Amino acid sequence: MPQITYRKAINDALAEEIIRDENVVIIGEEVARYNGAYKVTEGLWERFGDKRVVDTPISEAGFIGMGVGASMLGIRPVMELMFWSFAYVAWDQIINNAGQVRYMSGGRIHCPIVIRGPANGGTGVGATHSHTPENFIANTPGLKVVCPATAYDAKGLMKAAIRDNDPVCVMENTLLYGETWEVPDEEYVIPLGVADIKREGTDISFIAHGRAVITALKAAEILAAEHGIQAEVLDLRSIRPLDEEAILRTVAKTHRVVLVDENKPFCGVSAQIAAMIQEQAFDDLDAPVQRVCSLDAPAIYSPALEKIQLPTPERVVYKALQIL
Amino acid sequence: MISVTEEEVAIDPADYAQAKINKSLSSKDKIGLLREMLRIRRFEQVSLKLYNQGVMAGFLHLYIGQEAVAVGTISIMGDNDHVITAYRDHGHALAVGMGMNECMAEQLGKATGCSRGKGGSMHFFDPDKNFWGGHGIVGGQTPLGLGLAYGLKYKGLKGSCFCYMGDGAVNQGAYHESLNIAALWKLPVVYVIENNKYSMGTTIDRSSAMRNCLAERADGYGIVWDIANGEDLYEVRAKAQNALERAHKHSLPTVLEIDTYRYYGHSVSDANAKKYRSPEEIERHKAHHDPIHLWQKRLVDEGVMTDEEIEKLDESIKNEVNAAAQFALDSEFPAPETIFEDVYWEVDNNTAAGSTGRHFFGD
Numbered sequence: 001m002p003q004i005t006y007r008k009a010i011n012d013a014l015a016e017e018i019i020r021d022e023n024v025v026i027i028g029e030e031v032a033r034y035n036g037a038y039k040v041t042e043g044l045w046e047r048f049g050d051k052r053v054v055d056t057p058i059s060e061a062g063f064i065g066m067g068v069g070a071s072m073l074g075i076r077p078v079m080e081l082m083f084w085s086f087a088y089v090a091w092d093q094i095i096n097n098a099g100q101v102r103y104m105s106g107g108r109i110h111c112p113i114v115i116r117g118p119a120n121g122g123t124g125v126g127a128t129h130s131h132t133p134e135n136f137i138a139n140t141p142g143l144k145v146v147c148p149a150t151a152y153d154a155k156g157l158m159k160a161a162i163r164d165n166d167p168v169c170v171m172e173n174t175l176l177y178g179e180t181w182e183v184p185d186e187e188y189v190i191p192l193g194v195a196d197i198k199r200e201g202t203d204i205s206f207i208a209h210g211r212a213v214i215t216a217l218k219a220a221e222i223l224a225a226e227h228g229i230q231a232e233v234l235d236l237r238s239i240r241p242l243d244e245e246a247i248l249r250t251v252a253k254t255h256r257v258v259l260v261d262e263n264k265p266f267c268g269v270s271a272q273i274a275a276m277i278q279e280q281a282f283d284d285l286d287a288p289v290q291r292v293c294s295l296d297a298p299a300i301y302s303p304a305l306e307k308i309q310l311p312t313p314e315r316v317v318y319k320a321l322q323i324l
Numbered sequence: 325m326i327s328v329t330e331e332e333v334a335i336d337p338a339d340y341a342q343a344k345i346n347k348s349l350s351s352k353d354k355i356g357l358l359r360e361m362l363r364i365r366r367f368e369q370v371s372l373k374l375y376n377q378g379v380m381a382g383f384l385h386l387y388i389g390q391e392a393v394a395v396g397t398i399s400i401m402g403d404n405d406h407v408i409t410a411y412r413d414h415g416h417a418l419a420v421g422m423g424m425n426e427c428m429a430e431q432l433g434k435a436t437g438c439s440r441g442k443g444g445s446m447h448f449f450d451p452d453k454n455f456w457g458g459h460g461i462v463g464g465q466t467p468l469g470l471g472l473a474y475g476l477k478y479k480g481l482k483g484s485c486f487c488y489m490g491d492g493a494v495n496q497g498a499y500h501e502s503l504n505i506a507a508l509w510k511l512p513v514v515y516v517i518e519n520n521k522y523s524m525g526t527t528i529d530r531s532s533a534m535r536n537c538l539a540e541r542a543d544g545y546g547i548v549w550d551i552a553n554g555e556d557l558y559e560v561r562a563k564a565q566n567a568l569e570r571a572h573k574h575s576l577p578t579v580l581e582i583d584t585y586r587y588y589g590h591s592v593s594d595a596n597a598k599k600y601r602s603p604e605e606i607e608r609h610k611a612h613h614d615p616i617h618l619w620q621k622r623l624v625d626e627g628v629m630t631d632e633e634i635e636k637l638d639e640s641i642k643n644e645v646n647a648a649a650q651f652a653l654d655s656e657f658p659a660p661e662t663i664f665e666d667v668y669w670e671v672d673n674n675t676a677a678g679s680t681g682r683h684f685f686g687d
Binding site (some may be wrong): 023026033056057065066067070074075092093096097101103104105107108112141142160163164165166191193229240242244276 | 670
């Protein structure tokens with residue numbers, strides 16, 4: 001099976017969907033002639049032209065809102081945010097307009113829009129460029145949010161997001177864009193709301209999404225090599241809709257859980273997962289649910305400290321050993 | 325850049341009745357325009373009564389005094405012309421042809437409401453009539469209007485989107501971002517600034533920097549702009565028609581500022597004449613600048629209607645409104661289980677995508 005980068009996997013998904021559906025249009029800052037700030041849209045403008053791949057001014061509120069309005073008419077815009085951190089200047093358009101218009105119209109309108117881009121820290125760009133707003137989005141009924149951790153998932157989830165008739169936020173990761181995974185040539189789509197076991201294990205469950213899945217996998221390798229402990233790694237892939245059954249299955253299997261989450265801990269995604277586990281699987285637990293999140297301060301610039309502010313395999317191992 | 329056309333120049337500014345779009349009006353059409361304006365006014369007067377009786381929740385932003393703007397502009401529209409507005413939306417909703425029953429029931433939060441009781445007074449929608457709301461955040465609808473225009477152009481349709489906003493919305497960043505993109509990409513959007521002089525309780529001179537008028541700011545973006553007297557239905561229609569043609573023929577935006585006035589507060593719960601303007605100012609507008617009275621006078625002068633016929637029309641509209649109020653009062657509230665409906669299209673339609681994973685949380 002071919003090995004391709006996370007970046008190329010998304011690029012392929014976009015190209016395939018542009019070809020499949022004439023209403024799919026890629027819109028964002030630098031997506032066309034510049035080939036994308038992170039080269040995710042490389043070559044698409046050259047292949048598909050001005051109508052299908054559109055450069056915007058630096059106007060997130062304006063162009064995201066424009067995409068929402070166009071989606072109400074049946075266009076399927078795939079909007080790139082150069083960083084999800086920039087979503088905050090378009091927040092009214094995303095939360096109030098994309099998120100609420102179906103409800104407030106009593107189901108008369110829907111918005112088949114995708115808003116995508118990287119949402120991660122760890123790149124030395126400071127607090128304004130390092131936000132991970134998947135918990136904010138997931139807190140808004142009407143919106144959906146997915147956080148792919150691998151190239152395979154990024155491609156399959158992106159295709160599902162574009163075909164979905166509700167607004168879907170896809171949160172990517174600049175630290176993963178250059179990483180490679182096996183991705184088949186044949187077409188596939190990964191449904192939203194289906195988690196994936198990335199590593200089978202019997203002793204403890206690590207539940208994560210996005211790049212935290214990679215951190216959890218590294219921690220699992222350390223635990224196996226140094227302690228003979230087999231950790232299971234469950235990748236949520238999709239935050240809303242959420243695969244609760246997969247979470248309950250792994251808890252019932254291992255009885256111990258560490259949640260790994262690049263969100264800040266207070267009201268982060270893992271807070272919701274922890275609440276859900278204690279409500280629905282209390283009797284399956286042999287130990288309190290543990291969490292490893294980003295350290296609870298704005299994202300620090302200093303590279304030496306930024307590394308430890310994000311969840312690390314060592315912190316995951318430490319927390320795991322506390323409850324084993 | 326397309327400027328004012330020769331045909332536009334040829335119109336005697338003193339008499340917009342002679343504009344082509346107005347000369348083609350039959351007597352029946354003219355009576356129809358009066359009917360639409362009266363329907364809005366009577367609908368809102370009864371809405372206010374119901375609000376004061378305590379059967380309506382939240383806010384009520386009345387359009388009374390501004391009726392000629394919605395009726396005049398919407399009356400010229402065709403199949404591919406679309407409408408979106410802010411929270412003062414009853415006038416536009418009725419003008420596009422939404423039923424009084426569904427609008428009144430929506431205000432009372434009833435299941436028979438146009439949004440099944442989920443939107444309320446500020447959030448009326450009817451996409452089948454090209455009406456895309458009813459939006460609660462000041463200026464928030466301006467990029468959506470841009471997007472509707474973008475969608476029309478993308479699909480190759482000869483149409484336009486009329487995006488209405490108040491004078492208070494012109495200072496929101498989203499509006500300026502929208503103007504820039506509209507000009508840059510030549511999108512057929514018409515921003516209609518309904519200038520009623522007050523952004524809530526703040527007078528225009530305390531809220532908006534300008535040279536001569538709000539629409540003139542469009543100059544900076546190279547967008548054609550115009551200003552119209554909102555008490556004259558003929559003028560509103562003539563100038564809206566210019567904007568519509570600019571959108572249809574040249575796929576270009578317009579900013580059209582329409583001078584108008586609201587008799588009630590920003591919402592009915594605000595201080596209105598007690599705080600930021602005088603009762604005399606309001607009375608002066610009612611006495612001398614009321615768009616409905618002026619249109620009625622015009623129809624009598626033109627021999628289209630007699631005072632008795634106007635009276636009769638008004639009575640029939642009052643009956644229609646009272647019946648709508650009764651319909652709303654008699655309607656049921658939505659069932660609790662509908663809280664989780666109309667959130668996700670895929671869930672509502674029982675699709676495969678709507679059945680994987682949990683979409684709703686809590687109890």
